[in-house]
Amino acid sequence: KNEVEQSPQNLTAQEGEFITINCSYSVGISALHWLQQHPGGGIVSLFMLSSGKKKHGRLIATINIQEKHSSLHITASHPRDSAVYICAVFFGNEKLTFGTGTRLTIIP
Amino acid sequence: DVKVTQSSRYLVKRTGEKVFLECVQDMDHENMFWYRQDPGLGLRLIYFSYDVKMKEKGDIPEGYSVSREKKERFSLILESASTNQTSMYLCASGRSEIYEQYFGPGTRLTVT
Numbered sequence: 753k754n755e756v757e758q759s760p761q762n763l764t765a766q767e768g769e770f771i772t773i774n775c776s777y778s779v780g781i782s783a784l785h786w787l788q789q790h791p792g793g794g795i796v797s798l799f800m801l802s803s804g805k806k807k808h809g810r811l812i813a814t815i816n817i818q819e820k821h822s823s824l825h826i827t828a829s830h831p832r833d834s835a836v837y838i839c840a841v842f843f844g845n846e847k848l849t850f851g852t853g854t855r856l857t858i859i860p
Numbered sequence: 861d862v863k864v865t866q867s868s869r870y871l872v873k874r875t876g877e878k879v880f881l882e883c884v885q886d887m888d889h890e891n892m893f894w895y896r897q898d899p900g901l902g903l904r905l906i907y908f909s910y911d912v913k914m915k916e917k918g919d920i921p922e923g924y925s926v927s928r929e930k931k932e933r934f935s936l937i938l939e940s941a942s943t944n945q946t947s948m949y950l951c952a953s954g955r956s957e958i959y960e961q962y963f964g965p966g967t968r969l970t971v972t
Binding site for chain 2: 782783785787793794795796797800802838840842846847848850851852853
């Protein structure tokens with residue numbers, strides 16, 4: 753069965769801390785998305801990865817194809833980073849399979 | 861910029877009513893998707909469409925139907941709304957054979 757697991761489910765940190773959210777998947781994939789959803793808001797795509805590493809501002813996403821694992825890092829975290837972060841995977845077709853999300857809260 | 865719009869941000873309906881949720885995208889995408897999002901369950905695919913007048917069931921199609929008469933518009937229909945269909949509904953679109961999806965703002969539906 754094609755599955756996506758995220759950890760942790762909830763994460764609370766102080767402003768300025770380095771944040772890591774993890775995503776593991778069960779079988780080979782075509783691509784992986786990291787998505788962000790603010791409270792009451794829609795979903796925004798942060799990164800789309802099929803290999804290696806991508807960086808945008810304070811956000812970094814990495815993927816290890818052999819280990820079937822991806823991480824999303826946030827450097828110098830800020831309260832405005834508080835959101836739900838969702839890992840979503842294309843298992844060889846054009847349908848996404850989603851993790852259940854990580855709720856991140858950054859305390860000033 | 862890709863734009864995916866949904867007809868309502870918030871909707872309140874009564875049990876048994878017929879409900880239409882509409883989604884429009886402006887990027888000529890072939891693929892369109894309807895998801896529902898529930899706490900603890902994440903996003904689940906209800907229906908998707910690869911082309912006009914084509915539709916395929918997702919993981920949880922029971923109680924829903926869809927319509928795609930034009931390429932830019934994908935409608936989700938609740939024939940007889942029930943309280944267990946209270947949820948956040950998200951539409952997405954994407955280009956065929958490109959592994960990327962763009963999401964709309966969501967419709968929070970409450971069925972009383």
